[in-house]
Amino acid sequence: MSQDRSEYSEGDLRNTGMSLKHDREWDYELDRIVDAVSERDAETVGLQFPEGLKRRAKAVTDDLREHLPDDVTVMTSGQPCYGACDLDTYLMRRTDVFVHFGHSPMKESEKIIYVPLFSNVEVTPIMEESLAELADPDEEPAVGLVTTAQHMNKFEDMREWLEERGYEVHTRRGDDRLTHEGQVLGCNYASADVDADQILYVGGGKFHPLGLAMEHPDKHVVIADPVNNVVTIADPEKFLKQRYASVHKAMDAENWGVIFCTKIGQGRWEQAQEIIENNDDAYLVTMDEVTPDRLTNFGFDAYVNTGCPRITTDDGPQFKQPMLTPGEYEIATGQKPMEELSFDTFHGTW
């Protein structure tokens, strides 16, 4: 998700009937992988791709096989993957070289080769269009700049481009969960915490900037989407209404399933533990992938998800019972007023 759940699925428009406006070619950094295999005298190589790039596994394996000794086995993770929080630890333990494509590192490890796969889409044409939604730099020069890992290779170009047009560009590196200055994740917008009332988000999709706008309601968030070629303003109202509706529905719940996610970078044990300690009608459920099907047989009245916040917010309507974030749970159980509803963010690594 991006580095995040939604990032690649949003860029992949096969299911929307639209077509990609730009071809995207990726650099799989095969030389780095081949070198690592030879340095470590590896016999096994594990590959992990995010959902939108899984179809490339076959071609990447073919290319690697061509360059690797015949006795090296290349295998690809078939587990769903939405972020660097979501490493296939099973495959990682059983392979000599493990390659995670499509996300920047959440936590560096000698064992893992991260291949970020930067987009080659040009960002300045859409930034040009976004100027119409930003304040005139003579009146309000300060602008915050954020992007996703996918476009991080163009971040300095974006900054310079804005500065050349008279803006004062404010950026920061968020927290440990983020690799780069100006990078946002679907669960972390700490890099937008800058001294500017307007933020320019350059990246694909609407989910990131919606979370950003909810996390920073006092800021004007302009979305320059170079993948789909559109400029929009993040308006979290519809999204908030959906969250209010889920919270209201959950207020009648007599019992709760509290989901603790076992994915390496999605575990919030203390939060899950605190909920069950204080509510006898709350039951801890552990799982990796959280899907509506997997919850069907439990039959709880409502759920609290302490794993990836995007599952709750983006996929929430697909669950039969209300699925809440930990903060929303506090509202539904009367511990906090509705006005305190905010976006669920995730900090730290593991």
Ligand code: SF4
């Ligand atoms: S927990 Fe964060 S980084 Fe991981 S998939 Fe969800 S939004 Fe992306």
